[in-house]
Amino acid sequence: MxxxxxxxxxxxxxxxxxxxxxxxxxxxxxxxxxxxxxxxxxxxxxxxxxxxxxxxxxxxxxxxxxxxxxxxxxxxxxxxxxxxxxxxxxxxxxxxxxxxxxxxxxxxxxxxxxxxxxxxxxxxxxxxxxxxxxxxxVDMRWGAIEGYDEAAAEIIPHAWKAGPQTQLLKSQLEAMDDGGTFILSSPPDPFRCPPGPYERVSMIANYFKNNKPNSKILLLDSKDAFSKQGLFQAGWDALYGDMIEWVSLSNDGEVIRVDPEAMEVETAFGEIHRGDVINIVPPQKAxxxxxxxxxxxxxxxxxxxxxxxxxxxxxxxxxxxxxxxxxxxxxxxxxxxxxxxxxxxxxxxxxxxxxxGTPSWANTCYSLIGPEYGISVAAVYRVEDGAITTLEGSGGVSPADADEDFRRREAIYAVGWYDAITQDTWGSSPA
Amino acid sequence: MRKSRLMATGLMAATLAISAFSGVAQAQDNGALLAGPCASCHGTDGVSPGSIPSIAGQPYAVLIAQLNAFKAGEIPGATVMTRLARGYTDEELEVLAHYFSEIEP
CATH class of the missing domain: 3.50.50.60 (FAD/NAD(P)-binding domain)
Known part of the structure; x- marks a missing residue:
């Protein structure tokens, strides 16, 4: 054996x-x-x-x-x-x-x-x-969703590793007619970048708003709650009206099968959705x-x-x-x-x-809902009783009642964060 | 009697001061580890390449006042720094202020 x-x-x-x-x-x-x-x-x-x-x-x-x-x-x-x-x-x-x-x-x-x-x-x-x-x-768990393997990803990209997959999705969005439907399937926890799927539909809504305003976005979710949910949903309402429809797990949002030829996905209760462009963010592993x-x-x-x-x-x-x-x-x-x-x-x-020494970590995740509409979640972590723990009283998300100026500054800081962390990691300023 | 009580109080204060000092010294050794995550927004060594302010080489008094004000929620319109500063003890904020004040920008 x-x-x-x-x-x-x-x-x-x-x-x-x-x-x-x-x-x-x-x-x-x-x-x-x-x-x-x-x-x-x-x-x-x-x-x-x-x-x-x-x-x-x-x-x-x-x-x-x-x-x-x-x-x-x-x-x-x-x-x-x-x-x-x-x-x-x-x-x-x-x-x-x-x-x-x-x-x-x-x-x-x-x-x-x-x-x-x-x-x-x-x-x-x-x-x-x-x-x-x-x-x-991360690696994708190919086959965790029926029909979703590496070959299928050439037609229905995951775009969850930046590179050719991201460029493929972009070219599909550019080729789509105005009035088309974009479907994104968001995975169960844990996965890379918890706010990522929700920032992605926000940014694609921004692209549609400027270029294909009659298009729709269907966000099928394998969860009933997601990162910065209240802030995202308020931002979607404010910037994109009813362009984005979020379907939770309980409302039959879990995609269980993909058909790349028919450009269809099937959810757990058997409903079939057809998309003009489909993005599957599959379950993942190390x-x-x-x-x-x-x-x-x-x-x-x-x-x-x-x-x-x-x-x-x-x-x-x-x-x-x-x-x-x-x-x-x-x-x-x-x-x-x-x-x-x-x-x-x-x-x-x-x-x-x-x-x-005593380790200490922090995290700040910025997400852009629009070019001038940023939100964030932050926390500080230490080891307590042998486990990584969020320090009580620290962290949290942007205030729900923040004004336009606050959202605009968080969008500016999001770019400042990217400039700084990429300099800290690779030393190279963005091209 | 009065004198011995005063002495005892003095001794206690001294002991407290020493233990507080050793706490700071210990944290100070740990400055680089404590400061690690700061670079992700403020740049390596606190020298920012972008829109987020540089913190390297700022006077200690300025940095500690700013950090304490963030923690107390006294900076109007502050974004993430209020949420982050609350994750550090007063001593740790002092260590961070010292650490970045001593870096040549």
Whole structure:
């Protein structure tokens, strides 16, 4: 019987038989304070790489990332809404390599041997580590909705990883006739970016209002409540009238089947909806490398030690970002960035033989309902009794009774946040 | 009798001061960790590239007054900072104000 352990063992055997990748980094590692390998150059991984190097430049840091340029999910909705160019959400790794001396390996990490402390790339190359940090983001649960697989996603995009999927959805919206129907299916918790589906329909409503004002948006939801719900619904009323119809789980909002050829979705009670453009945000799980490393739980997510974000299951593997079980922190770029800093500090302290400090995280999620209509949710988190906890009295959402000026300032701060966090993570200002 | 009571009070005050001080010292060591999330809106080291104000190198007195006012809800029209400042103790806000006041912008 083949189980994960035996697969890992056989991968370990392969690793032994394959010569260890002779990167310049391996040479430089001699005399280094330690070797860290990071998989994933998004908000969590790139931030961790930078902050490890800032704390101790003598630590050898290798970042494995599949893309030469990272496109962010945050603000991809603004691209869909016609507020931004696609390239403005792309970021290079130049600051990490040129300023901080991070070794960049462009490739796909597909195996981890936790005992041997090695990462295997799809190319067959093997990289050794003392500490491994995974920031793999999410993978879609293909087949969780009947008929929704990778092939279907080429017709009915998820656009929940920024890149070609986002551009596909944009081109479909542009090709749609005025008066058409756009359907978005929102998944059950937990998933990447809890306010994301609701910001997305807001931004697409903005695009329709300016270009195709007779169009409709049907938001089919697998939940009965969602992030910043009252604020979103008030904003939709104020800006878009009855263009957006939200159907909750209880009102038969859960999509259970997709037919890409007929461009139809079926909900749990058997109702069929036809869309001119359909966007399925499917149920999700931790990115594949987490599973390969043996750090996921039965639900497909990664349990971590809250003080350090080290895996609860495998020593010397740290995991940050959307892949982790870190509730009440949301699966957001802000959370991943904050977790990356805590894991970086823990790794630096571990190499130095020092105690880890007391971790502290915060999160602010801005959402744009219109170009000058922003809302936010914020909180501060600490570890209490061994679990991540929202500090009592902190946090909350924008006031329901705020005036236009307040909403306009939050829209400006949303852009300020994006400029700052992308600079903090990749050092690159938007193009 | 009166004198010994005064002494005892003085001793107690001194003990409290020492324990409060060690709390601050401990938090101060932790300044970088505590300040980590601030950079996500105010930029690395508190140097902002965008519309959100830079906080690096501002005088301590200005920063602590501002943070306390946010926490107390005394800044009209404040957006997220009132909600965030309430997640920090007075001592932690002092540590954050010190941390950013000492950074060269």
């Amino acid at each position: 083949i189980n994960r352990r035996s697969i890992l063992k056989s991968m370990g055997a392969v690793a032994l038989a394959t010569p260890v990748l002779s990167l310049p980094s391996i040479g430089r590692a001699q005399g280094a304070a330690g070797r860290v390998v990071i998989v994933g150059g998004g908000f969590g991984g790139a931030t961790a790489a930078k902050y490890i190097k800032r704390a101790n430049p003598n630590i050898d840091v290798t970042l494995i990332e599949a893309s030469g340029r990272f496109y962010t999910c945050p603000f991809s909705n603004l691209y869909l809404g016609g507020l931004r160019e696609f390239e403005s959400i792309g970021h290079s790794f130049d600051e990490l390599t040129d300023v901080y001396g991070v070794n960049l390996v462009t490739g796909w990490a597909e195996g981890v041997d936790g005992d041997a402390h090695t990462v295997t790339l799809a190319s067959g190359d093997v990289i050794e580590y003392d500490k491994l940090l995974l920031s793999p983001g 990115g594949a490398i987490a599973d390969a490393a043996g750090v996921t739980n039965e639900g497909g997510w990664v349990p971590i030690k809250p003080d350090t974000f080290e895996s609860q299951l495998v020593d010397d593997i740290y995991v940050v970002g959307d892949a982790t079980v870190a509730a009440p922190m949301p699966k957001s770029g802000f959370s991943a960035n904050a977790q990356g800093k805590v894991a970086a500090a823990a790794i630096v302290a571990s190499f130095a033989g020092e105690d880890v």
